[in-house]
Amino acid sequence: MKHVILPAILMACASIATAQDVRPIAEFEEDRAKYTAESDLACAGDADAFGRLIAAADPEKQGNPAALSALAWLVASQNCAYYTGDDEQISYFYLRAAQEGYPVALAYGGVRMIRGLGLPQNTDSGAGLLVLALEGGFGDAGAMLAGELVTGIHMPRDMEAAKNLLQAAEAKGADPALLENVWSAYAAIAQ
Amino acid sequence: MPKRGYHHGNLRQALVEAALSLIEAKGPTGFTLSEAAKTAGVTPAAVYRHFEGREDLIAEAARQGYEIFADLMQFAFDKGQPSALASFEATGRAYLAFARKYPGHYIAMFESGISVNRTPELAAVATRARGVMEHAAAELSKHIPPEKRPPASMFSAHIWAMSHGVVELYARNSPGTQSPFAPEDLLESGIGVYLRGLGLIAPDQ
Known part of the structure; x- marks a missing residue:
């Protein structure tokens, strides 16, 4: 799984700020529930669920943002079977999902930007992503x-x-x- | 030592002005607090020092708009004195002038969906603006016996609605709406027709 942070993605995310950059969280409710469930199963070691999650997230080709975000959570959670703890990879997944206007990913990507986890620290841009996520509901x-x-x-x-x-x-x-x-x-x- | 403090001269007002320009350019729902912060040159988090969210910011823009609007209406009324009719017509024209000169405020006040009762301050200043027109209407109907007088609050509301309609349809470039008459002329003639109908001014000879 390729997990190099693309500078272009980072640059794009650092400039996210407009109303067009966020979609209401209600639009993602169904996908969020679905991929949260899949990531919970994967966390417990379910290889099939992990496979489905990876397929939906399709990190190389900008897959489903809720799946990407759930995948980020999965690889970031120490108690999960698929934990990697790879900060670059985690930030990459969140920011890819954030680019699709997914408020949850905007928020987690924002926190990672504020803290400089797996990407260069940028508190203003990070706070901007969080404010946008809040505005997205x-x-x-x-x-x-x-x-x-x-x-x-x-x-x-x-x-x-x-x-x-x-x-x-x-x-x-x-x-x-x-x-x-x-x-x-x-x-x-x-x- | 913080990287960036809050040394902006007047952060709150800078944000309101940023919001006004964004409202004018993108509409009341077309911008985010992050954009307002960026336009004002402050951090996104700093916005929350003064506002609880985007609607709160728009409400303040609307409140400031009503302040300007009420002052403008009062000025127009005073300028038209001692003629009650001139004063009344001047308030109508002031409505048009306000919409043209302060489009951001106008949108925040009338097109943002923010209730005038959102805050006591906003409600108070909106009432003050309405009061100027009601006062102008009351002055205009003074010569009619009280029992035959139309309620000033009613016909001032009609004139407000007519002014608003002329602004919306003919003064703010609403798509697909055209009139062979200037908005000012439309409004003035409309007010004349309406007031004559009510018997508040003498019919044309």
């Missing part, structure tokens, strides 16, 4: 960016922006467990 993206702003490890701490992002994330139905984590960190630092 992926509430978790707001909480993820808020988390980066609260910890202030990879980008300047900004508690005010983090608070508004958390509220926006809540309004867009972010995962309650993720929200709770970030709110806790926010509260601890705000004290």
